[in-house]
Amino acid sequence: MISICPCCSRMDYEKIEKLFGEDKVEVGCLGQCEPIENKCFGFIDEEFTATDTEDAFVRLAKESIK
Numbered sequence: 480m481i482s483i484c485p486c487c488s489r490m491d492y493e494k495i496e497k498l499f500g501e502d503k504v505e506v507g508c509l510g511q512c513e514p515i516e517n518k519c520f521g522f523i524d525e526e527f528t529a530t531d532t533e534d535a536f537v538r539l540a541k542e543s544i545k
Contacts, residue, residue, distance in 0.1 A: 481540050483521035484509045490519050490533045498537060503544060 482505040485492045496504045509521065519536045520529040523543050530536040 480505060480525070481521060481523055481544065482507070482509060484511070487511065487513075488519060488521045490521070490536060494533075495537070495540075499540065499544065 480503055481495060481499060483490055483492050483495060485506050487509070492504070492506045496506070511520070511527075515529050518529040518531065519533045520527070521536065522528065523536075523540050528536065528539055530539065
């Protein structure tokens, strides 16, 4: 499961949903309301993950979610 915030995660949540399927993506507040400067972030399989780019986040998610 991927969890991202539509406001703070600095990623296109619609793109993420299309890549992984809506059943594997949870969109909503993460309780991390202060964005991490210049990072894309969210949870991948309940582990908080921050990357430099959306593409890097997607790569990690693809490795984790089968």
